[in-house]
Amino acid sequence: MRIRKAVFPVAGMGTRFLPATKASAKEMLPVVDKPLIQYAVQEAINAGAQELIFITGRSKNSIMDHFDKAYELEAELEARGKQKLLETVQDIVPSGVTCIFIRQSEALGLGHAVLCAWPAVGDEDFYVILADDLIDGRLQPALSQMHRVYQQYGTSVLAVQRVPKEETGSYGVVDAQPIGPGLNEIKRIVEKPKPEEAPSNLAVVGRYILTPRIFKLLERTQRGAGGEIQLTDAISAMLNEQTVLAYEFEGTRYDCGSKLGYLRANVEYGLKHPDLADEFKAYLTSLTAGWHHGAEHVGTIVKKG
């Protein structure tokens, strides 16, 4: 049992990142040197996806360009003998993987964005990945961990994470019964519940494996929280018909839709980046040493060697 198709809803307004997202997509924000969407695409390909379906909105041309061949750039890099850089732009989408772009004409919500993928997904189980949730899987990427669960149970699987109770209002939250290590069967799911109404602190984050039944249910889903067509509401309807599992993946999630989460991701990925790690660590050390000594400005970058 393999999953071949991955859906990337990238048509949101990205209001929390204005003005950066005024003319370009939130998913094109870089973490160190790669845009968020490239991390997400890589994770999907690692988990077996061969068809990438992007649900785009206004000002998403940069995403299409990023996954397209860049003839002029490649010719220029080749002429200058920049082989390593050439490979980094050529390897973005491996051969055998195809990209499909579907326009969501109005940002009516995540559920509506997923529904737009129906003609391309058809009657197959599929992945949904929200690129602004960047996940650094501990031993394996989060989606590959979920795929393992899917291979065993053959049913929908949602990635979940425990969040502080006061933050439940930002997530879909599940009421679930444990059935194995990190694995729960969902009994109920609620979109953005107030902390006092939340059934638990297990929150759904941006990775899903869904059966195509979701499309029929999304078609019938009315606007819910925030006036949007919510994926959570269609999943809630699916619970009456099919088993849906909640899987607590191993790894760290960075909420790159928020400024603080995005900064954290840049710092932590910078500290692991092979070309930057040493210098960046030295810089952060000098910066924090300055704080400890009460210095107001620390502008020195400690250079190695």
Ligand code: UTP
């Ligand atoms: P968010 O809830 O993060 O909304 O969407 P947003 O518009 O991107 O960002 P803010 O809250 O205004 O800052 C979750 C995911 O669903 C996609 C977004 O692109 C994001 O990946 N989405 C949301 C759509 O594709 N279409 C929509 O109509 C809404």
